[in-house]
Amino acid sequence: MAHEGVDLNVRASRDAVEEWIIERLGRARAMLHDAVDVDPDTRGGVLVLRGTRFPVTRVLAEIADDNAISQLAEDFDLDVELLRKLLQGMAICLERPVAE
Amino acid sequence: MIVYQVDQCMNSKRFIETCTGQGLVGVRSFPRGLKGRKDPEVLRNLLPSGCPLLTTDRTIHFDHATEIPDNHPGILIIANAVQVATLTTRSAMRILSDFKREFPNWHDTALANSVVELTEIAAEVWRIERGQVKRVAYVPFTVAGWQERLVGVLQENARTTA
Numbered sequence: 001m002a003h004e005g006v007d008l009n010v011r012a013s014r015d016a017v018e019e020w021i022i023e024r025l026g027r028a029r030a031m032l033h034d035a036v037d038v039d040p041d042t043r044g045g046v047l048v049l050r051g052t053r054f055p056v057t058r059v060l061a062e063i064a065d066d067n068a069i070s071q072l073a074e075d076f077d078l079d080v081e082l083l084r085k086l087l088q089g090m091a092i093c094l095e096r097p098v099a100e
Numbered sequence: 101m102i103v104y105q106v107d108q109c110m111n112s113k114r115f116i117e118t119c120t121g122q123g124l125v126g127v128r129s130f131p132r133g134l135k136g137r138k139d140p141e142v143l144r145n146l147l148p149s150g151c152p153l154l155t156t157d158r159t160i161h162f163d164h165a166t167e168i169p170d171n172h173p174g175i176l177i178i179a180n181a182v183q184v185a186t187l188t189t190r191s192a193m194r195i196l197s198d199f200k201r202e203f204p205n206w207h208d209t210a211l212a213n214s215v216v217e218l219t220e221i222a223a224e225v226w227r228i229e230r231g232q233v234k235r236v237a238y239v240p241f242t243v244a245g246w247q248e249r250l251v252g253v254l255q256e257n258a259r260t261t262a
Contacts, residue, residue: 061186
């Protein structure tokens with residue numbers, strides 16, 4: 001009986017993790033949906049910041065090149081909140097891809 | 101003086117100030133009204149201005165050749181030769197700076213009717229003929245006299261009229 005109790009606890013714990021992951025991914029998806037556009041006729045179909053022609057890959061490369069997002073927003077006249085949303089959405093997606 | 105028109109990906113205040121600060125070329129910032137607009141609309145709006153378009157979009161001429169008339173002010177694409185690195189403002193400025201150092205008369209060279217991809221190792225040149233992309237030349241910077249060859253290719257394209 002004790003053994004079955006442990007199994008039930010493990011299952012409940014896994015269910016909670018999966019629920020957590022699903023909720024987090026749902027939130028990330030909503031954030032990325034707000035932050036990103038993709039259209040085959042804009043920059044050849046690469047992901048761009050929503051409402052711009054500025055590739056998402058470029059955002060990441062500029063940050064890797066020592067540019068803060070506030071600098072990037074100022075320099076390119078981009079919406080800093082959009083940049084934050086993009087990075088936060090990506091961070092959540094990369095946080096924990098699968099349940100253990 | 102040639103005045104370049106930047107695409108939104110090159111619409112960096114730092115980049116524009118650096119380019120215009122040398123006093124050799126002018127640079128127009130990207131029009132706010134075209135932010136987020138599709139490639140065909142951007143090409144239709146910017147090319148008639150008579151300014152060569154400066155972009156980092158390596159495939160814009162292949163993707164939208166029919167939107168580029170045979171006679172146009174030119175498209176200059178800045179790109180990394182190393183495919184694993186994504187271009188940044190800093191690397192674009194380094195590519196341009198190296199190019200200008202090796203080619204002091206660059207600013208007098210008209211790009212009319214040419215699409216030029218400039219990397220740290222070479223310039224590749226195309227022209228558009230009735231909506232078709234024609235590769236004209238690949239000019240590696242390791243070959244002696246590449247500057248004259250590039251000027252020759254660009255002048256030949258500039259003379260080509262529909």
